[in-house]
Amino acid sequence: MALRVARKLAGLVATLLATSFIIFGAAYAAPGDPVTFLAGGKENLTPEYLAAVRAQYHLDDPFSVQYGRWLWDALNGDLGRSFQYNDEVLDLLAARLPTTLGLVAYATVLFVVIGVALGVLAAVRGGRTDSTVVAGTTFATSVPPFVAATALISVFGVQLGWFPVAGGGSFTHLTLPAITLALGAVAIISRVTRQAMVEQRELDHVTVARASGLAERLIVVRHVFRGALGPVVTMCGLVSAGMLAGTVTVETVFGLSGIGSLLVGAINTHDFPVTQAVLLLMVVAYITVTTLVELAQPLIDPRARIERSRA
Template sequence: MVRKLAGLVATLLATSFVIFAASYAAPGDPVTFLAGGKENLTPEHLAAIRAQYHLDDPFLVQYGRWLGDALTGDLGRSTQYHDQVADLMAARLPSTLGLVAYASVLFVVFGIALGVLAAVRGGRTDSAVVAGTTFATSVPAFVTATVLISLFGVQLGWFPVMGGGSLWHLTLPAVTLALGALAIISRVTRQSMIEQRELDHVSVARAGGLSERLIVVRHVFRGALGPIVTMCGLVTAGMLAGTVTVETAFGLNGIGSLLVNAINTHDFPVTQAVLLLMVTAYIAVTTAVELLHPLIDPRVRSRA
């Protein structure tokens, strides 16, 4: 446990360093962006900006100050919105979390269902599921968003296509975000169940006269649950970054669209804070899945 916590802290430190360094390695002088893009500023004004943001300090000193402030909840002030970054993120985070939660429910329910159906039925059903999920994986999110907006939003008028935070507004964005993840989960479920069906204890249960339905539920699906839960956690952890494209396409005011605007306007404090949040969330979720896996699959606990 101590080793895992030390590795987690080291990963977060390394990631935060890369994020801070990448932001200041962007083309252009940070002073120009911090000054609001104004040109022909006096040397005195430029010097005041450098002093205000400690830009004349050594790089490691700047990084240490930024990291220390971030640990206390001070993420700086946005150069575009002229507001505290923490307040901006707090206002937009519920929309993004709602979208991720909605999409997670969709891909978990339908992904596992399709995977079970393909593994149990086999034949043409299996081929159809594999072909469908392969196609879903190959379609970029922005293409899916465009098709859904055009068909269900504009032509049929069933769903709103821009803005809003209600469940109805989030349906098309959630479907877009969940489609690729659904394909991954269905494949993992299918493969895990096929592997479980070939194990000896399943053959013994079948030879003992147990019904096929009970065999699937008690032995096959239960044995395949470990890899399925692990992959669901990993996919959910990566979804926060996937909201960038979806929120931009549907005009949602979430963390993803905030990141896009910050990058376009060189709003370094917002860019750094959002990236740090995404990486921290990913590491936290993957660590939780790793700790949960032995509780789901006793075989992992026995090998540890």
């Protein structure tokens, strides 16, 4: 077990290093000269002034040296200074991250509760209920987030006036954005839950439990649903980890001051330090959560532990 954890952590570190290199290189491969933005768009820039700006930000150094300096500073908590806001990037992230984390947590609760409930209902009832759940989740998956956001704003924000439609970070402000973010995830989790439970119902131990006269409700809870928890929990973790990237569209549409909208503004203004920091944060969060989910898989599903021990 300890060796497996060590291997996973080593793989995590290697993946993060490779990703950080790609992020740093992609930002500086973008069109435009960073010096132009660092100079504040001033006109009639002299070669001496441009040279001073390059020297100040070490832009004349080789790419490998710039990457090494940026990575070392990032590991020490220094993510640079925003070109646009002239503020520390770490402070910008600290101010905006709570809104994004609250949105992701709210959406996670919604898609886990609703998705698992729909999947269980479809697997247990079958027939028309199953078809209805599958059709409804298919429709939810096909609706783009900005279309769903527009519809929710129009109905529940403007016409009914139940929820505010922009800004803020309170529970009511996050409700419509969280629903928008959770729609596609509900479809994924409900289908995974349904499929996992259908497979569990065909196993021998479930057949034996049913033949012994155990109540169907207890069979579903003790054997079918419990056996299906492994893939369901794994998929919930993966979907939740990927939601940070999904907040870009949702936060922009609803005017939330999170890291998603911060990333959009940074890209539009060529604010390289902010762009790099936000992308790195999203990747680190995704890789960390997926690694933790994989490590926890044997604890959730004993069959995975047996398979790994055999391997």
